[in-house]
Amino acid sequence: MPMQGEETITVEDAVQVLALVGDLSMGLPPDHSIRTARLAARLAQENGDAVDACSATRLVALLRWSGSTATASGFANLLGDDVAGRLAMVTRALPGNPNLTLPNVLPLAHTQCEVAGDIAVSLQLPPAVEESLRHLFGGARRGDMQDVLFAPNIPRSVFYVRLAGDLEMLAPAHGTGGALRLIGERAGVKYPVSLVQRLAPHAQAWLDELGEPTCAADYSGHDRLVALSIVADVIELKLPWLAGYSRRVAALARRSAGLAGMLALEERPLVRAALLHGIGRVTVPNPVWTRPGKLAPADWLKVRQVPFWTARAGAQLPAIGADAALGSLVYERLDGSGYYRKLRADRLGMQERLLATAAAWTALRAPRPWRAAHGEAAAATLLTAQAAAGRFDRHAVAAVIAAAQAARSPAPVRDALLSEREIEVLRHISLGETSREAARAMRISPASVHSHVETIFEKLRSRSRPAMTLKALARGLI
Template structure:
């Protein structure tokens, strides 16, 4: 949950303590509203997971607003002009967000109240919200607690407390119920003062994180949803890094650490807008500097997610190069350990073997030649490169797990293609079937997975081991 909160805050352009502060406020607002301990816990947990679906619709917001991070930041600071056309375009993006965050709550084994809150997180008192146009008392109360707490946290930073409360009051019986707004008006000054004196960096003292242990792959899959063509690649990096360590004879603990670091190496990407990664031309100097910060943000995760401190630290070396040309530290060979060299080589190899918007995937021979050339020029460790190539050559395709849900071979093929962001026409061309047949298979997949969006189907299929 802490990792997902961190990714969510980055995706929304928010300070990385936003979700923690919102959780603290929402739990107290639920109590002030006469809520039970369960209600307070739900408000806390929904706050931490509220933005967990943000990576899934990042591509849509980037296309709509030109910058998915800054655009959504403006949207929730209520400074983004919303005309009818833009409002209509946001609806399906909200649906994707709600379905994915609800699925994440299900995977985490959260309370039903938490899942219901996340699946309806953009509903409003007046019935104009999303995704189901619920109104008034049909909206789960936790939605109001979290929405009010989040708006107070965001607007008080952006406009000051007095202006924030005025804006919130203007939305009474429109976005949230008036009696709840009145309760917040009485308590907000004291709560914010307390927050500012004692910044919560993790679960509040009187509330704990709940749920079940789940594979770290869930974090990898959520991070990879940010760019459709990245689906499953953090898993591939993790497997390649661990296998390379085994090839080099490193101990089991180091192999496991590299595997976990590979799974979370891309979480810092959430801080950067999608268009930086999808340009076909050369980046400007300013944009290159922004890209260099991706591993920095992965490193910063360590301070917010203590249980992943070692993994986040190692993952932040994923783009260093032996000649000092990498980022974000620009270290040279003497400062880079074997695990540092392994994670960097694994990331580069998987990227070369995968398609990008500006180039097709390299075949095995082509990727090997590129890496060997880079090693000859002093950017990669030649021994590690050979170990990684041997590990990848000896790897077997992932065997789908036995799950309660069964997809046909063709359904799995279609799902695998749409998980990479391909349109129905593109899938039809690759698989040599008609677009209508693709549509039929997608409808069947959605029905079996109980999903209505491609992003949610992708996440569920990966977590169930179906693709």
């Protein structure tokens, strides 16, 4: 249940947003998961499944790539470009890569399944959805990427979604006939031969006429409210050092709004925009975000597209339309030097000005791979100078600095499950620090950090750092 005062979104709308985030993270078209969900549901219906099973299949397909942000760093290390590389990999257009060995890929597949399953739990989706997501790319009980066909512990939805997803991804690149040929090569390995035979006669018609299946969005609890912050949390798994960034921007914007003289009515969309403004960030390959020194023009072009994709997400999903539109203005500047629209002061209201300032302050105060965090005085000096130069609004800068100073010493977080030392370790590790780096910062041994991490994994019932981070954010520990 969302906490009192927390911004919310319906379960169905959250699923839709997370589906789009997953698509963009994989380099796929922003409607890929929607189309796959319709195909998978059609396949379930054709195979005689009941409405509940069809609904579960649809949800599994929509959340298929929801854990992909959690493996972006790993695939960037393997492929060099986590976005284009994974797109080429799943569409079978990737040239031979010596890094794509089972020992390298399997842990990433398990992490992706774990995070997707945890997302289903957070959204309180039916157990069948969680179970399918945890098996979608192979189960931990076998030593490879494929599960025994029709094994009693593997939900049928897994095979529907695998098959529908492959058809939807391969058809644009290889044509429907070529896609069915490639699918046929995996029949009996990735999905049952009989299921491929059932799909083949309908493949072209279903691709041409992808209407909503009868089981769409009518499952129990689809209109229940959940915390909107889950979207921000999943997005920020892409870059470990970003964990909790949008939450901090939202909290600072909320505190600053009153000091800036804004009405309570104006505050809520500001907070929601802060939580959603990073959607477009998943379209940029991880190496761009971690590259030291000045970015090349090609890299800057990708970075400047971030707010464009955030705005496009809002245009595609009405439930977040206005919030994403506001969030897409976070990098605009009063003198027209921002991006991507290059708006000037006369087009930017107080909401936009305050959001931009809160995001800039929060970024300055946090470490990045290419620089250390700025101290409070240094950040205030930088923003004040930028306001004097006409880039930021003076009143917004004053309000943000005052709000940040008022919250300088937050009360320590206490948790019934974790000790204070474990919470401290968790905060370091969740931001991407190695055990050695965390040990140095905390002045303890790397072995002690490792021991604490193992205990945290056990207590939070997590097997990977991204899953641990997602649960820690939900508990307010980081």
